[in-house]
Structures are given as C-alpha cells and as structure tokens.
Amino acid sequence: MTRSRALIWFILVVMGLLAALEYSRTAYPSCLEACGQWHRESIAGTGFSPLRYRVFSAFAIQVIWQPTSDLEIALAFIEAHAIALPLMAAALYLWFRQWTNRQIAALAGVAIIWMYLPSMFRAWGLSLYSAFEVVFLCLGLLLIHHRRTGLLFAVLIVVATLNRETALLLPLAYVVTNLQRWRERDVLVRGAVFFGLWLVVFIGIRLVRGAAPEMVTIAGAWTANTAGWVGVDAILNHVFFIPIWVAAFAGIRLAPKFLKQTALVGLPYVALLIPFSLWNEVRLLLPLLVLWMPLALITFEHSDAVSHRRVIAAVDE
Numbered sequence: 655m656t657r658s659r660a661l662i663w664f665i666l667v668v669m670g671l672l673a674a675l676e677y678s679r680t681a682y683p684s685c686l687e688a689c690g691q692w693h694r695e696s697i698a699g700t701g702f703s704p705l706r707y708r709v710f711s712a713f714a715i716q717v718i719w720q721p722t723s724d725l726e727i728a729l730a731f732i733e734a735h736a737i738a739l740p741l742m743a744a745a746l747y748l749w750f751r752q753w754t755n756r757q758i759a760a761l762a763g764v765a766i767i768w769m770y771l772p773s774m775f776r777a778w779g780l781s782l783y784s785a786f787e788v789v790f791l792c793l794g795l796l797l798i799h800h801r802r803t804g805l806l807f808a809v810l811i812v813v814a815t816l817n818r819e820t821a822l823l824l825p826l827a828y829v830v831t832n833l834q835r836w837r838e839r840d841v842l843v844r845g846a847v848f849f850g851l852w853l854v855v856f857i858g859i860r861l862v863r864g865a866a867p868e869m870v871t872i873a874g875a876w877t878a879n880t881a882g883w884v885g886v887d888a889i890l891n892h893v894f895f896i897p898i899w900v901a902a903f904a905g906i907r908l909a910p911k912f913l914k915q916t917a918l919v920g921l922p923y924v925a926l927l928i929p930f931s932l933w934n935e936v937r938l939l940l941p942l943l944v945l946w947m948p949l950a951l952i953t954f955e956h957s958d959a960v961s962h963r964r965v966i967a968a969v970d971e
Contacts, residue, residue, distance in 0.1 A: 662761055666747055669764070670740025673771050677739070678732045680775040689731070689780050690724030696780075702869035707859050710817035711738075711782040731782060738785040743768070745792035746944070752799060753913060753948040755955055763951050766898065767943050773891055774937035783818045784937050790814035791944050794824040798831055799912060803844060811848055815855040820941055822856075823919050825849045831915045872929055879933045888933035895939065898950050905949030908956050913948055920945040 681689070695701030696712040705712075711734070715721065719730035743764050750760035778784070790810060797807045807824075814821035825848035835841045870878075878884040906914060920942045931938050 658757065662747070662757055663744070665761065666743040666764065667740045669768055670743045671736055673739045673743075673768060674732060674736040676772060677735050677775050677778065680772065681778055682728050682732070685779050686724050686728055690727045692780055693721075693727050693731075699863045701866065703866035704819065705780070705869065706863050706866040708783050708816075708818050709859065709863075710813060711786055712780075715782070731780065734782055735785065738782055738789070742785045742788045745789040746947075749792040749795060749944065750948055750951060752796070753910070754951050759951050759955050762954075763947050767940075767947065770894070770936065770943075773894075774940075777932070777935040778937055781937060784940055787814070787818045787820060788940050788944055790817060790821065791823060791941055795827060795916060795944070798824075798828055803828060803848075808848065808851055811851050812855055815852050816859065819856055820923070822852050823923065823941060825852055826922070827916050827919045830918055831912060833915075870932060875930065875932055884932055884934050888936075891934055891936045895936070898943070898947065901950035901953040902946040903949075905951075905953035905956075908952050909949050913952075916945055917949060 692701060692705060693712060693715070696705050696709070697716050699706060715727075715730050715734055719726070719733070721727040721730040746764045746767065747760050750763040751757065754760045754763070774784075790813065794807065794810050794814070797803060797810070807828075811821055811824050814824060825845065828848055829845045832841045832845070879888065902917075906917065909917075923941055927933075927938055
C-alpha cells in the first residue's frame with residue numbers, strides 16, 4: 655500500500671469516527687429515553703412498524719453489547735456507529751473509486767456526503783440501519799459490476815433485507831443492468847431467485863414478528879409534509895442537495911452504461927419516498943447519493959479536465 659492510499663484510508667476512518675461523535679452529540683441526550691424504549695420494543699417484537707422488522711442492527715446491538723438500561727443502549731448505539739460509519743465511508747469510497755480517475759475525486763464524493771450528515775443526524779435516532787444500508791448497497795453494486803452475482807450476492811440480499819426493506823434495490827439493480835441479456839436462462843433464473851429471496855425475507859419477518867401499527871401512517875406523513883413545520887424543514891434541507899442532483903443529471907451524458915442503468919434504480923425509490931416518508935428525514939436520500947453521486951463526480955472531473963485543456967491551450971498560444 656502506497657503512502658497516499660494509506661493516508662486516504664486513515665482519513666476515511668477518522669471521518670467515520672468524527673461522524674459517530676457528531677451522532678452522539680446530536681441524538682443524545684434528547685433521545686435517551688425514547689430510543690431506549692424503541693430498542694427494547696424492537697427486540698421484544700412489540701414495537702411499531704417499520705422498526706419491528708428491521709432486525710439486523712437491533713439484534714446485532716443486543717447480541718454484542720447486551721444493553722438493558724437507557725444509558726447502556728445509548729452507549730451501545732454510539733459505539734456501533736463508531737464501527738458502522740467508518741465502514742460506510744470505506745464502502746462509499748470503494749464504489750466511487752470505480753468511476754473516478756483520481757483517488758481524490760472519490761474521497762471528495764465521500765466528503766460531500768459527510769457534510770450533509772449533521773442534517774441527517776437531526777432525524778436519525780436508532781437508524782444505525784441507514785449506515786449499514788449504504789454499506790450493503792455499495793457492496794451489492796460492486797458485486798454486480800464485477801459479475802459476482804452468485805451465493806455471496808444472494809446472502810447479501812438476505813442480510814440487507816433483514817436490515818431494511820430497501821434491499822429491494824439490489825435485485826432491481828441486477829435486473830436493470832442485465833436487461834440486454836434477459837433472454838438468457840441464467841439471467842432469468844438469477845433475477846427470479848434474487849427477487850424471491852427478498853420477498854421471502856420481507857414477508858417472512860412480518861409473519862414471524864406479527865402485524866405492527868405504523869409509526870407514521872401515510873395520511874399522517876402527508877399532513878405533516880404539507881401542513882406543518884416538517885414541510886418547511888424539508889424545503890430548507892433539500893435545497894442544499896440541488897447542486898448534487900444538477901451535477902448528477904449533467905453527468906448522465908458522460909457516464910458509462912452501467913452507471914446510467916443503476917441511476918434508473920433511484921426513480922422508483924423516489925416514487926416510494928413521496929407518500930411513505932417524512933420529507934425532512936434527509937437520511938432517506940442516502941441510497942440516492944450512492945446511485946447518483948458517481949454521475950456528479952464524473953461531471954466534476956470532466957469539467958476539471960476541460961479547464962485544464964483550456965489552460966494548456968492558452969499557454970501554448
């Protein structure tokens with residue numbers, strides 16, 4: 655490993671640890687009692703939907719740290735974030751590095767997302783699963799890109815679905831990136847198996863843990879989004895994402911075919927966010943940042959290359 659690579663990995667780890675510190679200061683102590691209660695209910699199978707069904711991070715916390723009191727649960731989640739957030743930074747870097755010419759560009763992509771984390775932490779609470787969601791999505795996309803969609807990819811879908819239902823993006827990404835091969839038996843079988851695995855886990859965990867009342871209903875979310883502070887807060891938060899989306903849109907023309915295909919996966923996700931989410935919870939944009947940030951980085955690198963060529967041309971004249 656070169657010194658530059660070692661430095662980048664050191665920076666990623668430090669970024670992750672500092673983000674965990676920011677999480678601890680933002681989420682606690684205001685969430686101490688509520689988060690403790692929600693975690694205990696998730697473990698007992700008596701909590702609200704969707705927390706009752708996102709079992710991966712909750713049970714990982716319980717098995718490894720075995721917390722009981724509110725304070726112990728808070729400390730366990732902070733320590734878990736100190737592991738998950740560096741992993742998230744590393745996964746993002748590896749994914750972005752596939753599409754950038756320089757290491758610094760991939761690191762910049764991670765840094766841009768990190769600048770948005772304080773806003774995300776304001777409505778984060780027990781959402782350790784959001785960090786793992788990014789890790790699983792990046793790993794899954796890398797496996798698809800390198801055509802390693804065998805047993806490891808299948809296991810990843812199962813684990814990711816236990817973490818959050820948005821694991822559906824993984825089989826969807828596989829199908830979208832293999833549409834040109836849809837008549838091949840291997841592609842059809844794998845696509846069916848991957849979607850089947852997601853569906854079995856998605857339904858199975860709900861059958862095992864029982865029906866749960868919604869923490870926020872569709873009607874309640876719509877009212878909050880359109881007639882209260884949530885809507886205003888959402889506008890203030892989302893305005894700062896506009897430069898990323900504009901750059902990503904500009905990058906479509908320059909992007910490799912694989913990125914153009916995976917970018918499409920974000921569209922049904924957006925369609926689901928509109929009715930089912932509180933719009934000020936900008937952590938829900940993390941999957942979109944995974945899918946669309948590479949397009950923005952391509953735009954930035956292309957602009958830099960064009961500017962560089964213009965400087966050289968001016969000097970030559």
